[in-house]
Amino acid sequence: MLEGLLLAEYGESIAQQIADGYSYEHPVTVRINTLKADVGEVCFAFAEKGISVRQVPWYSSALILENIAESAVEKTPLYAEGKIYMQNLSSMLPPLYLEPKAGENILDMTAAPGGKTSQIYALSEGKALVTACERDKIRYERLLFNLRRQGATRVSTLKLDAATLDDFLSFDKILLDAPCSGSGTVTPTNPIRFSVEYLKKCVKAQEKLLKKALRLLKRGGTLVYSTCSVLKEENEELLKRILPQAGAQIVPIEPFEGIPTLPSLEGTVAVLPTELYEGFFVAKITK
Numbered sequence: 001m002l003e004g005l006l007l008a009e010y011g012e013s014i015a016q017q018i019a020d021g022y023s024y025e026h027p028v029t030v031r032i033n034t035l036k037a038d039v040g041e042v043c044f045a046f047a048e049k050g051i052s053v054r055q056v057p058w059y060s061s062a063l064i065l066e067n068i069a070e071s072a073v074e075k076t077p078l079y080a081e082g083k084i085y086m087q088n089l090s091s092m093l094p095p096l097y098l099e100p101k102a103g104e105n106i107l108d109m110t111a112a113p114g115g116k117t118s119q120i121y122a123l124s125e126g127k128a129l130v131t132a133c134e135r136d137k138i139r140y141e142r143l144l145f146n147l148r149r150q151g152a153t154r155v156s157t158l159k160l161d162a163a164t165l166d167d168f169l170s171f172d173k174i175l176l177d178a179p180c181s182g183s184g185t186v187t188p189t190n191p192i193r194f195s196v197e198y199l200k201k202c203v204k205a206q207e208k209l210l211k212k213a214l215r216l217l218k219r220g221g222t223l224v225y226s227t228c229s230v231l232k233e234e235n236e237e238l239l240k241r242i243l244p245q246a247g248a249q250i251v252p253i254e255p256f257e258g259i260p261t262l263p264s265l266e267g268t269v270a271v272l273p274t275e276l277y278e279g280f281f282v283a284k285i286t287k
């Protein structure tokens with residue numbers, strides 16, 4: 001089913017590359033929480049434990065760990081103290097494109113478990129006014145736990161459906177890391193349950209949240225829309241349909257050097273799933 005859609009959307013050669021990407025288990029990758037630690041300290045602590053790390057050329061806070069399982073990383077003091085956060089490299093992109101700055105009023109609309117919220121907060125050196133919204137009760141609890149552990153103490157949290165946020169609110173910057181089919185995250189141990197009905201449900205939710213994000217965005221503000229899906233319905237087709245109605249436009253972004261990409265709408269970045277990267281989509285938008 002998913003294979004058929006990918007074939008129709010990308011053609012045989014690229015659909016095969018995506019299928020190849022699905023055949024890997026990704027190595028553990030971590031983001032250094034710069035509120036609590038620096039690269040030197042983290043690399044030293046891993047080296048002491050005999051764990052080799054590779055740095056990521058496009059992000060000094062990202063590390064690829066060799067030959068270690070997530071469960072072993074969870075037992076390290078670095079993890080327990082919130083000095084590192086396990087996050088796929090693709091998932092570190094949206095906050096980088098959002099470029100959070102001190103004093104900005106930033107909304108993370110669908111925030112749990114909070115990887116990107118804490119990254120946004122850390123990128124602003126703890127000086128942005130971040131509001132994180134999450135609808136699901138259990139995931140909201142996880143968000144609170146992670147924010148606390150990461151030292152993201154001044155993030156305001158809301159346990160609600162972001163589509164119900166009051167239209168009188170307005171934000172300088174918004175991240176909509178939308179709920180999606182997860183078609184970028186397939187691995188041998190994580191096959192997704194996929195159906196056309198489920199995809200339609202995802203697109204409907206994305207459309208509703210995107211329209212709300214565009215209403216809450218200040219004129220001249222920045223919205224980053226992302227999904228961990230490689231399906232065009234959830235990404236570029238949605239943007240092509242919704243942005244013109246809201247008087248919004250794509251602000252062109254470029255993939256960082258070395259990131260494997262898929263063809264996508266001009267000015268947006270779609271990441272090809274590979275051994276290292278989950279399939280992902282990011283677009284920067286303004287109105």
Ligand code: SAM
Pocket residue numbers: 091109110111112113114115116117133134135136139160161162163177178179180205209
């Ligand atoms: N940004 C998160 C991170 O990096 O840790 C991951 C977000 S995940 C892709 C999408 C989240 O949106 C899920 O936790 C889901 O429960 C939440 N969600 C879905 N619909 C929502 C809504 N209408 N309002 C608020 N949260 C919602």
